[in-house]
Amino acid sequence: MFFLGHMAWAYIWAVAFAGKGWRRLFAPAVFVLAVLPDLDLFLWDFGVEHHTFMHSLFFWLVLFVPFLAVYRLRVIPYFVAVVQHFAFGDFLVGEVMLFWPFSFSYFGLNTVMMSVFDVGLEVGGLLLAFGIMYFNSDLRRLLSVKRNNVWMFFPFLALVASMLFFAVDLPILPLVYHIGQSRLFAGIVLGHLVLVGLLAVSAFQGLRKLGDSF
Numbered sequence: 089m090f091f092l093g094h095m096a097w098a099y100i101w102a103v104a105f106a107g108k109g110w111r112r113l114f115a116p117a118v119f120v121l122a123v124l125p126d127l128d129l130f131l132w133d134f135g136v137e138h139h140t141f142m143h144s145l146f147f148w149l150v151l152f153v154p155f156l157a158v159y160r161l162r163v164i165p166y167f168v169a170v171v172q173h174f175a176f177g178d179f180l181v182g183e184v185m186l187f188w189p190f191s192f193s194y195f196g197l198n199t200v201m202m203s204v205f206d207v208g209l210e211v212g213g214l215l216l217a218f219g220i221m222y223f224n225s226d227l228r229r230l231l232s233v234k235r236n237n238v239w240m241f242f243p244f245l246a247l248v249a250s251m252l253f254f255a256v257d258l259p260i261l262p263l264v265y266h267i268g269q270s271r272l273f274a275g276i277v278l279g280h281l282v283l284v285g286l287l288a289v290s291a292f293q294g295l296r297k298l299g300d301s302f
């Protein structure tokens with residue numbers, strides 16, 4: 089799955105698990121956590137394979153224990169944001185070492201990226217996420233001149249980086265040249281542009297607020 093789907097579905101799952109606390113949900117953190125397991129792409133040089141321990145429940149549970157101890161239930165939506173990356177996204181589109189270190193087997197439906205299923209899931213997720221953001225007013229909040237929105241710069245950077253070179257399995261850039269050839273390419277590229285646009289405008293609005301305070 090591309091960062092597009094990971095981020096969109098992280099938002100959906102986090103809101104679902106936040107329950108009444110969705111108003112306090114810090115969207116920039118949700119979007120960053122959504123793609124954090126793919127940091128293992130940078131560990132390739134150290135002999136770490138993609139979709140292994142950083143895509144396991146146990147690894148993230150251990151990392152989250154201190155936060156769970158301090159912030160209790162408020163941490164759950166953020167934990168869900170990171171876990172859905174591999175227990176939902178990469179599980180449906182790919183396969184992961186879900187139960188490392190107890191099992192070194194890969195689990196997942198192992199469907200392929202850029203399939204109708206994958207693109208439908210990613211673009212559908214984006215539409216659903218936008219729908220939720222619209223109705224719970226997150227969209228208005230994220231697009232208004234608020235200092236907190238400056239943090240959207242980090243997910244913006246992650247998404248742009250994934251589009252340029254380190255996208256989960258293939259960079260988005262070559263796909264741009266085929267946009268006219270296939271609806272699937274067009275859908276996935278346009279989806280990326282819409283999300284990157286939202287993150288960029290939000291971060292820019294945050295910067296405006298920061299600028300005002302000087």
Ligand SMILES: [Zn+2]
Nearest residue numbers: 125126178256
């Ligand atoms: Zn992944």
